[in-house]
Amino acid sequence: MKNEISRRSFIKGTIAAGVAGPLIVPNLSFAAPPSSRLQHAAIGVGGQGAYDLGQINSSGKVDIVALCDIDENNLKAAAERYKGARLYRDWREMLEQEERHIDSVSVSTPDHTHAPASMTAIRKGKHVFCEKPLTHDVYEARKLTEAARRKGVATQMGIQIHSHDFYRTAVIWAKEGAIGKVKEWHAWSSATYTNESKRRPAGSDPIPAHVDWDLWLGTAPERPFLKEEYHPFNWRIHRDFGGGATGDFGCHIFDSVFGALDMGAPNTISARAESNSDDVHPAWVEVDYEFPGTAMTTGKTIRGSWSDGGKKPDTHRSPHFPADYELPPSGSMLIGEEGTMVIPHYLMPELYPKKKFENYPVPELKTRNHYHEFVEASMGNGVAGANFDFSGPMTEAVLLANVANRFPGETLEWNAKRLRFKNNSAATKLLKRRYRSGWKVRGLW
Incomplete structure (x- = not known):
């Protein structure tokens, strides 16, 4: 199912309008040495x-x-800010021509496009x-x-937040x-x-002129367009496109x-979930891991x-909290052994018991910009802190966890080296999805 506006007509239109086009070449640097300005392309330029x-x-x-963006409105808005940038609807075409x-x-798309675009x-x-998340599937991450x-x-x-003082402080406190x-x-x-039905909704809506729905689907199975159901945000609830809250x-x-404890691959994983659907993520999950010690x-x-969906661990697991303590x-x-560290999402970590750690020194850290660190690398x-050797595993x-919640109550034994479960072949099949016809990507077959 394709948008009535073709990629060719869109590019011709943007050239005619003077917005951009492959013949406009601003500040190009062929085979640029490390010391020159970085020539950058973006896939996904809205939100x-x-x-x-x-x-x-x-x-x-x-x-x-x-x-590059499948949404013409996003693309036009970005073109206004980045004058002279060449415009594309299809990331494959962009990477080939550029x-x-x-x-x-940069790849800032729904999850199911992360790996195909990044690998290419x-x-x-x-x-x-x-x-x-780096990818939609475990196989893609590897x-x-x-x-x-x-x-x-x-x-x-x-x-x-990896580059923020809060998380870096937590890692330093643990390491020391x-x-x-x-x-x-x-x-x-x-x-x-999630949604209430736990099913893929029926029906279809006309595809807006500014959206190329076929390109949005990309590697995912074909399905009809539904207004507000997928693009631009709610795709996250659907297993074909996103990873849910997890x-x-x-x-x-x-x-x-992972940074504080040098965690690697788990030995086992088991899950409980609010629901078990082929189409839609559950409203909550509780997942237990066993990792090798470090x-x-x-x-x-x-x-x-x-855990997600409002579920939290029991505070009584720690002997260091006051009786009325509530987790963030x-x-x-x-x-x-000597205390408990709580790391609120995007807030300064806290050490308990409070009295014991009231004068514990806070490291003096130089502020980092996560994006600038990537540019410098x-x-x-240097090397960016959340490089794929850290963030991939x-x-x-x-x-x-999104595989384990399909087999609630079952302890899955993980063989990280062989990229499979030792005791569940059905779970192993969920590590890698089949790409839609015409969307095979070298390196991910």
């Missing part, structure tokens, strides 16, 4: 994509030379900033991480042993992405835990958990 692009541009070291003209790419860019040797490492490109996942070795950890979010917030909130933890293994709506906690200056752990 979060507009913010991401603005932050990358604010580094003062970037030329925005190409823009291959010799760009150094880096990486295989062309481009540095990639990709929004969270392959994308391996490809980025093999190509030697700079990468950064869009977990912006403020609460001793950690016995268990828990992470949670108040968010919920995918949307898990990478943010696991971030400081130098930061007690014992040979450590328990971790994730979203965040994580590390229960250590792309120009050969963490994304795998998060997305495994």
